[in-house]
Amino acid sequence: MRKYWVALSSIEEIGSSFIQRLYHYFGDIESAFNATDLSQIEGLNIKKAEKYLRLRDKLDVDKIVAEVENRGINYLTFDDEKYPRMLKNIDDPPSVIYYKGDLFGCNLDKTLAVVGSRRATGYAREALAQIISELNGTDVCIVSGLASGIDTTAHVSALDNNLKTVGVIASGFDYTYPAANKELYKRIENGCGAVLSEYYPTFEPLKFRFPQRNRIVSGLSYGTLVAEASLKSGALITANLTLEQGRELMCIPGLITNPNTQGIYKLLKNGATLVTCADDILEALGWEIKVEQKSLFSLPDLSEDEKVIYDTLEIEEKSVDELQAFTKLSIDNLLMYLTTMELKGIIKQVDGDRYKRVNPVNRS
Known part of the structure; x- marks a missing residue:
């Protein structure tokens, strides 16, 4: 039950x-819950098992469930028919998924995890936002960890482009x-979209739980x-x-x-797929590819000196x-x-003698 x-x-x-x-x-879970002898389970730590039995015997099952439901929290258990198939296939799937929102309004057969630095550069946020914007009109669901930096950009960009998103x-x-x-x-x-967690509502955001959370972000996703x-x-x-779970890394x-x-270049050297536009993602995952989509980096021809200037402006204006x-x-x-690069539409002058990059797709 x-x-x-x-x-x-x-x-x-x-x-x-x-x-x-x-x-x-x-x-089955009822037999597991009511078991009093755990000694035959191979490799189970005896002290941990004894402690578990003491704690379990103090549980008020109906009260615990009521506390979840009274908070307006939905949940799926591992043996539920609707438990996400991709997540069920990982080595250590969560026993319970607690969630708020419309989880099944998301297409869980087209899920893309997005991760990155919490202290992301402006360039990384802009590049990611552009790529996600190119997914507008698809039914791709963006999965991320609701942290600051890249996670936040991923969720906000998805919402701004009419895509569903799941925050873990x-x-x-x-x-x-x-x-x-x-x-x-x-x-x-x-x-x-939906916000979900494997943790009972009262569990704090302790440091060790963030790496544990990551297996769900990748586990829910095809790449x-x-x-x-x-x-x-x-x-x-x-x-x-992602690699351990046999999923696509980009x-x-x-x-x-x-x-x-x-870290990016280390992953690329080890075989990750390089992504400069949404089509790269769709192709890598074998999903339907949109046509007439421009690459994020579709720049005009640049001289070596112009490339140096352009690269220097990557992170911030100067x-x-x-x-x-x-x-x-x-x-x-x-x-x-x-002057030449301004005429090409790839940089612009701001605040007197300062210059910044212009988005090479939107030219804005």
């Missing part, structure tokens, strides 16, 4: 893998993390797009999980001198003096190139 899944998930001292172990050994959080629903995303949570829950990642980025955890390239892209310091060009040559 479903209530036993929920009751077991409320025991904070055990994890989903422990519950799954009981379930698969005893064959690393706590129970009694917490909103980060607090700055409170309105984004509401926007997703109010008909534009993962990494938008920006340093060599120490948590996004690489999700990237590795990356958006960035400036090679930017530390936040070093003054003429800053550009000269970075490029080592003479002031006359630099001004000539800046």
Whole structure:
């Protein structure tokens, strides 16, 4: 019965893998819940099993379920018919999925995970937003972790382009993390997708729960797009999980001198698919490909010096003096190139002598 899944998930001292172990050994969740002898389960830690039995015996099952339902939280258990197929196939699937919003209004057969740096550069956010905008008109569902940075850009870009999105959080629903995303949570829950968690509502967003959350982000998805990642980025955890789960791994390239892209190039060297437009994603995943779609990087021909200037402007706008310091060009040559690049529509002058990139697709 479903209530036993929920009751077991409320025991904070055990994890989903422990519950799954009981379930698969005893064959059904009610038998697993009521079992008093766990000694025959191979490899089960005896002390942990004894502690679990003490905690389980204190549970008020009906009260625990009522606390979930009174909060307006929906849930799916592992043996539910509607439990997402892709998630069920991973090595350590969550025993219970708690969710708010319209999970089944999302096309769970076309799910794309998006991960990346919490301190994302302007370039990475703009590039990701552009690629997601090219998915407008498809039924692709964007899955991410509702964290700051790339996650937030992924969710907002999906919503702004009439795409459904699923946010996977690393706590129970009694917490909103980060607090700055409170309105984004509401926007997703109010008909534009779903927010979900494997954690009982009272569980806090503790540090160790974020890596655990990542397996669900990738596990729900047919592929993962990494938008920006340093060599120490948590996004690489999700990237590795994607490969372990046998899913497609894709990356958006960035400036090679930017530390936040070093993880990207490591993944690309190891065989990840390079993505510069939405068609690259659709093709990699074998989904229907839209036609007449321009690449994010469809730039006009540039001289070597112009490429240096363009790359220098990748992360943020710069003054003429800053550009000269970075490029080592003479002031006359630099001004000539800046004028030429403005005429080509790939940069523009802002705030006096400062310059910034122009989106190469929209030219805005």
